[in-house]
Amino acid sequence: MALATVGLASQAASAQVGDALVVVAKRTVTTNGYADIAARCPAGYVALSGGISSGSAWTVTTLAPTFGNLALFQLADGVQAGAPDGWYASVDMLEGPSTIALAVSCAQLSGPVVTVVESGQAGYFSDVSATAECPANYRALGGGIDVERADTLTSEKYRISASHPQSDGSDQTYPPSVGWRAGVYGAPLIFVVPPPPGPVFKVGAVCAQGTDARIASSFDATSSNYVVFRESASCPAGTGALAGGSRLPGQWLAGLEPLFGDDSALALYQRNPGNYPIGPAWTTAAIRDVGATNTGTAFNPYAVCAATNDAGAGAATVPVVEFYHAGLHHFFISIDPVEIAALESGAVIKGWATTGFTWKAHVGQPAGSQPVCRFYIPPGLGDSHFFSASAPECAAILDASTNPAHPSHAWYAGYVHESPSAFHVAVPAQGTCAGGTAPVYRLWNGQANAAAWGSNHRYTTSPAIVSQMVGEGYVNEGVVMCSPN
Structure with missing residues (x-):
């Protein structure tokens, strides 16, 4: 797949931001060194920004949008048609093992374009950056940076030192977001004279018309040698934080996290994988290299703020795709495009085939809907998955699986709480679904089959x-969920 250079006159005249959400993916890293992680937006959503978090020390080498099977670095420079559908991060783990999490901010958006620009080569103890500018009358809703050869340079460390929205230069409190600026800072592991050439990188800005995307920033925060410092940028009332970023001269990015949900105090890596509503702010974590000449350097966190379609927040629907494994005699459902593609291909997860039956669910959480929890049932008890839209049922299983004092803990101890919100649906009232929805029946395979x-x-x-x-x-x-028509 390739993106084509776009003629701007042919694009839609406006592109209001529709439903927006955050998708969280996680993985466990068992050793020090480089690790990669990716997350993808639901079908029909555009990826705007990526956030990354871990429970141990690290630095970020790449935080960039993906376009199907293409990376940002594979795109030609200039304004491209199309839009990213996911996000990718590469990190250098300084302490392992650890859990890392990636969040991708997704929104429904018509007529987006992507501006791509390539940098010059980075060098020792210097910041090199580049700006991807949106076309005239377009606003930047997000962006990222893809660094060449990040995991093959053995004598140097080049890490992200900037990735943030670019203002129009006005002195407004919340200036318009018109591009994306990003760069790297290099420091040698082994000092070599003359220094070898550093990597080049590409910066991408996700741009659209018809939005009033503006930049929120915070005061300068100060870091010191190999100590992680954090600071947040918050959006004004009535807007959501669609993207986050930071400017960290002479420093390295050590984390970038959206704040969202009922418990915004939770770090991203402490959350379960799943879909969440966007929140009001983004937090930056910075770490300064011990060899840097500008000790106590300040850094600035940023957020891209815009109004979204609150009236229809979360109302977009996606298909719930059903699979069957003939060898296991088991059924399974998913809305995750990455998971669906993996099951359909059979390259890694073998034996599953679609049944041809689907029903609908919400990715976000519109008014009147409930999150559907997802549990994995281990071998010996089922080697299966269980879904529920009942908050009491979800809480009861979670308690039984994690609380040794629970009377049923011995049975549920192996259950894995994979997501508190695999998708969202309405719930029935006394077994009856409201108008505009269809009843979803849950069938257990019975004592003999089990x-x-x-x-x-x-x-x-x-x-x-x-x-x-x-x-x-x-x-x-009986009826356990209500699928939107």
Whole structure:
């Protein structure tokens, strides 16, 4: 796939920001050194910005948008049609093992373009940066930086020292966001004379018309040798923080996190994977290299702020795709495009095939909907997954699986709480769904089938499938969710 250079006159005249959300992915790193992580937006959403977090010391080498199978570095310079669908990060773990998390900010947006610019080569103890400027009358809703050869340079360390929205130069309190500026700072592990050439990198800005994206920033914060300092930039009331960034001269980026949800005090790596509503701010973590000449250097956190479609917040729907594994006699559902693609390809996760049946769910959380928790049931108990839109049921299973004092802990101890919000749906009132929604039935495969194949549930909106499965020994557990029409 390639993106084409765009003729701007052909683009949509406006591109209001619709529904917006944050997708969180996690992985565990067991050793020191480089580690990669990626996250993808739901279908129909544009990726705007990426945030990265860990429980141990590290630095960030790349934090960039992805375009299907293409990385930012693979795009030609200039204004490109199309939009990123995910985000990618590469980090240098200074302490392992650890959990790392990546958040990608996603929004529904029509007519976006991407501006790409390549930098010069970086050098020792110097900041090199470049700015991707949006076309006239476009605003930058986010952006990122992709550094060449980040994991092959053995005698130097080049890390992100800037990745933030670029203002129009006005003295407004919240100036317009018109581009994305990013760069790296280099420091040698082994001082070599003359120094070898540093990497080049590409900066990308995600741009759109019809929005009033503006920049929030905070006062200068100060860092010192190998000590991580944090500071936040908050958006004004009535807007959401679509993207985050920081300017860190003579320093390295050690974390960039959106603040969102009911408990914004949680670090990103402490959250479960899943989809969350966007929040009001982003936080930057900076670490200064011990060899830097500008001790006590200040850094600035930034956020890109814009109004989103609050009236329809979270109302966008995506298909819940059903899979079946003939060898396991198990059903499974997912809305995650990465997971769906992996199951369909069978290259890594083998044996699954789509049944052809789908129903709908919300990615975000519109008024009147509830998050659906997702648990993995380990081998011996099912080697399966369980989904519920019932907050009491989710809480009860979580308590039983994590609380040794719970009377059912021995049974639930192996359950893995994979997500508190795999997707969102309305819930039935006394078994009845409201108008505009369809009942989702939950069917358990029954005592005999569970004994033979492990416990498993099927979720369907089809009364015909309910009748068929009951005839095969399944137990109809009733209407447990309401799928939007």
